[in-house]
Amino acid sequence: MTSTDLQGFSLTRHWRDAPTGTEIEYWLATEAGPRKVVLTSRRSVAFVAARHRAAVEAHLAAMPGVQLRELELRNFQQEVVLGVYATHFRQIGRLARALQAQGIPLLEADVRPHDRYLMERFITAGVRVEGGRAEGATLVDCKLSPAPEFRPVLKVVSLDIETSQHEGLYSIALDGTSERVVFMLGEPPPEPDEPMDFSLVYCPSRKAMIEQLNDWFERNDPDVLIGWNVVQFDLRVLQKTANDCGVPLLLGRERRPIEWRTHPGKQGYLFAPTPGRIVLDGIEALRAAVWSFPSFSLENVSQTLLGEGKAIGDEYDKMAEIERRYQHDKPALALYNIRDCELVLRIFEKAKLLQFMMERAQVTGLQADHFGGSIAAFSHHYLPRMHRLGYVAPNVGEIESKAYPGGYVMDSKPGFYDSVVVLDYKSLYPSIIRTFLVDPVGLVEGSNAGDPTGLIHGPQETVFSRDRHCLPQIVTTLWHARDEAKRAKNEPLSQALKLLMNSFAGVLGASECRFFNPKLVSAVTLRGHEMMKLTREFVEERGYEAIYGDTDSIFIWLRRTHTNEEAHAVAARLAADINDWWARTLREEQGLQSFLEIEVDTHYKKFFMPTIRGSEVGSKKRYAGLSVDAAGKEEMVYRGLEMARSDWTPLARQFQEGLLSRIFQGEPYKAFVTDYARATLAGAKDDLLIYRKRLRHRLDDYLVNVPPQVRAARIADEHNARVGRTQQYQKGGWIQYVMTRNGPEPLETRHSRIDYEHYLTRQLQPIADAILQPMGESFAALTTSQRELFEPGSP
Known part of the structure; x- marks a missing residue:
């Protein structure tokens, strides 16, 4: 039996050294169900400069199965390299360490076999399987090639657990398949439970719960496991529980265990590779898709995206309620447990997270549950193309790390403006790479060219080859793919690209x-600097004024009030003229085709650029405006101001929004300031006084500089310890507190009177003065009488 013309989507990948050579294992999702593909007796390869042949051969006597071959490849120093071919991948690692002790680099020794096999065949996630032989459900020694269009329907399960405050396992919920179930620790009640739309299975022990869970995964066989903090909490607790009970946790396909790994640079952070199954954490997936929330708690995200949530109460009420339900109302606990699974499923559907992660895998070549990984994705695309140009890659650390210029940020001109338009360069850095042929191999070729004629000269005396490069073609391919995804309205694919x-x-x-x-x-970023400066000159030669610019955007004051239609027309003309100028200039002066494209981003009917607090210098990355689109729809926009920052109180954010919107709309604003101050002092806005800040370190790490949130957290955990509750903040996290006359106090145990003067002087006054001073007003002048008349309210 052969596997001719089977298409699959890569779920997981793995390698292991076997007696006959390295074996590579891929689990694929296909239209016919999951398939395991095993490639046997694979040889691993690395590279070394030919001048080190003798030193390498001295080690080979102790490494049977390792051979040297002459190749037509060079390193970045233009030296000819030899291929080091090994029966086992671990031999490559041993040789690399031995040579490193002699100061000899073994190149590409860290490229893992399962990654190299895919990248050298230009395979990302979609795979065509041909030939080979079938051994049961396993396909052995097939030929794999790209199938970039293939997308299967993946079988998804959402998992959530409930525990005691000391992580004692109470229940496990599973939702997303036809067998919706909650496994509950305890004996079944004498009277049958009320009918529910899921199964409630009582287990006499935690060992039995784990065994039931193992059987459920084998029976239902999902492709994808999702959850909320599912690796760092749910799976970690399940693994600990299984270990304590002396029973294996077998959630992988073929009843295989999770292959736990720790993060090398992030203490306590775990990875949970699970054979044959993708494990996706909702929080990590949202961040990968560039979603942003003040809090990534399941309650907050579900309320924001779905308009509903868990609504059990705060963290203490939640634990107490879970304990109460476990002791007295297990069906209610089961309902709460599976409700969390349902919310996660709906968030994934609403945000199209599974589609995004699949498209991301197809675009990057990384496993779908590999979060981050920009460097690995770059290498996946670059290495095979570089090899075909006759080069092997350098090792990490060959060039000493040092600073380089970032994006260009123009000095701002603070104040209030009418009719400001923003032009934005579309994908600025990728367009620079395409236009000016910026490329690692291109730089090596240019730097070593005997004849400089025809080379492209860049910033800092860099020179690039016009015809030997890889990255511009990679960017071009991705660029065209994104344009096609946008035309097809495939937002997850467009975002991934x-x-x-x-x-x-x-x-x-x-x-x-x-x-x-x-x-x-620097050849990219400094070219961006040059472009922004030339764009500014172009705009100002047309009689307009550039009041700010940031990396790829330029803010242009039209110098007089324009109607919305007039402003959009001016912006469109400017964009077209700038693009024409780039195309003509680069063609005539350097013989380059321009892929630089500036487009109309926004028209601000009203715009405000503040000063740096306490000075007259214009700020950067901070502004607000009343934007109007081409259809006339208005929207208040805040960037970098207190209104857009989670570390300011709701009191400050609402005040800033109210004040700016009144000024932008030409409405009276003085009474708003005085009324807001009066209401604050009267205690009418006490629900807006809460600071919510993150503790980025353990509490005991704060020794010298102890900020207010740390003081509040210590008070909270001292109180928790006194009343016998779990300490919440010892390892960091988020704390909510208010400022009182006795300093910061956490919400859990506030007892002092509110320090209203703090909120007036530290929250409202800085915001007000930044806005009012350009108009000759001040917060103190408008509110002094309020402080004299009003005695701060009671707690």
């Missing part, structure tokens, strides 16, 4: 990347 393209310049500037080179990334 955009994020990958925009990551490339950052990858070149990351010291952890094997292609890191400050000159290389």
